[in-house]
Amino acid sequence: MKITNVNIYHENHVFQPGCIEIQGEKISAVHFSDTNTLNEEIIDGQGCYAIPGLVDIHFHGCMGADLCDAKPDSLPIMAEYEASQGVTTICPATMTMSEAELHKIMQNIGSYQPTSHKAAHLAGINMEGPFISKKNKGAQKESNVIPCSVSLFRQLNREAGGKIKLVDIAPEEPGAMEFIEAVKDEVIVSLAHTVAGYDIAMEAFQRGANHVTHLYNAMNPFHHRRPGVQGAAFDSGAFVELICDGVHIHPAMVRAMFQLYGTDHICLISDSMRAAGLEDGDYTLGGQAVKVEGPRATLADGTIAGSVTNLMKCLKNVVQNMHIPLEQAVESATETPAKSIGIFQHCGSISVGKTADIVLLDKELNVQKIILAGKTIL
């Protein structure tokens, strides 16, 4: 297969016209001038951008399915929907569930075998809780919050077939620092749902954490005398997740954060719950009732409970409504999240030898074509 006449997102983060050749599941060549010698399927990308398939490292569900349902069809539904939107690699997240429920969820993940060629690649999962702070629980269920446990984490990861890529913890809780040191070589530790100040967050990063779960949400604000997790993440060079649905963070703050942290540290995430892709109405998240009206998903007390978007919509939103240049937004929705969980050798850029996951967008950033592992799925 070959995609010609297309504006390719280059490894150097600029768009350049050229063509992309695909053999089997892999990208076999990228030319920045068109050559027409091969006799094969040709996709004319005239007027389109070719970008790498997006990588969402934090979302809970979509199309009525949720990773925490622990049903055999939860992951297939989520993986197919995400791929159909151009999100070709996923690392969905669990919620703060009871220990008994977490065992079931992890066993379900451990037994997942992709069967459809239309399913996004499962890079792993993101374990959001239960090792968080009750004081900043957000939409997580308080009664399920427990202190960090290395043995429980390892047991759950075994049950999940070693698929836990990220574990999200509150570093100020008892045993959290020891937990970070114990597991830092097995999993990426992310600071989340926390009341930690700057010093505690710095210590957590020094001990081996290097990621922040949905920056700004479920943590203390960025204050000029109390810079908190945000200041510590900047000083230590950690990766930070930003929910860019337009509900969780003000656009001015998103613009400021792109300047402050840079595209090489910002991972755009959707944090979507099961209503993504569906109508307004009553749903659940992490065992709690959620009402969805327009772009907002909330608990009965008004707490924001995830989003109802997907990462492709977030990408469009940051460019068209928040005025982040497309080149920067693409890097933060592909390369940076891929690097943050250690999978950049397989995906996250249009490079020879990588899996051929490519999305063609028109000038208005509408998805025109999706190629997943070398096969056209849209």
Ligand SMILES: [Zn+2]
């Ligand atoms: Zn989440």
